[in-house]
Amino acid sequence: MSPVPVPDLPGVGRRENLRDRIRDALRAAIISGKLEPGVVYSAPALAAQLGVSPTPVREAMLDLVKGGLVVPQPNKGFRVTELSEQDLDDVAAVRLLIEPPTVRDVVAVIPAEDLPELRRMAQAIVDAVECGDLVAYIEADHVFHLTLLGYRGNRYLVDVVADLRSKTRLLGLTPLLRSGRLIRSAAEHHELLDLVEARDADGAELLMRRHIGHVRGLWAGGAEERP
Structure with missing residues (x-):
């Protein structure tokens, strides 16, 4: 080849x-x-x-x-490298085991003074979508989520999630960008910070589960979210 x-x-x-x-x-x-x-x-x-x-x-x-x-x-x-549908299902399943409960745990420990910087990171995701820059979008999304998980104080957990996120393939991003639906998904990062600011751990965990559903479903090129 x-x-x-x-x-x-x-x-x-x-x-x-x-x-x-x-x-x-x-x-x-x-x-x-x-x-x-x-x-x-x-x-x-x-x-x-x-x-x-x-x-x-x-x-x-x-x-x-x-x-x-x-x-x-x-x-x-x-x-x-190419990943099979089963590979992507398995990656999403492990992420669901780790990320939502971790986000739930960190809601109570994120200092209020850190929220402006987290907001800046969330806005970088939105800005990348508005500019149509998918590479910048992926980078900004990566930084935001790993920073959030980092408040758990477990670097091994962050390393595992970083590796899992790298194995994800988001082949449905381009049509989502063209349809305008990706900007709504990007805005979920601000919604998540609203829940953090309100110290709503249950709501933050549920939102993360929905977010990962996007990754495996619509974002990966499927017709709808997958569980």
Whole structure:
């Protein structure tokens, strides 16, 4: 299988930890389906799209190899891994076991003074949708949810959820964006913070269950939410 031209990807800019920025951008592109499952992409082609040199791209892709998102193809590049429907069901099932009860637990411990920053993170998700930038949307969503779970004080739990989220595929995002339904979903992050601010642990847990249902159902390309 030969490497193929890559889709337009946003530049990652010049930041202190360029490798991490590239890894996050590529991970988001894979999850959103911008980098397609089963397709081989070369590091030089990806680097050209991102506006960086090939070396940090190769390093970032090797990080993604460890996470199972891509597989190296000697002398060609990296192939994006494919997940079966059963794989996606299993990922969603484990997330449902972990994330809703964890959100319930953190509602009581999130300091009121942290809410403005969490609101900023939630708004970054909305802003990305309004700009039609799915890669930025995935990145902002990733940061928001892991930050929220981090209040549980268990870094192993956060690492597990980060890995599970990386294995998710949201191939239905583009039609949702075009239909305007993704902006309503993005607004759920502010709704979740409303529940946190009201210290409504039951409501926050229920909203997280619905949110993950979106991921496995509508967002993954299905016709409706899945349990």
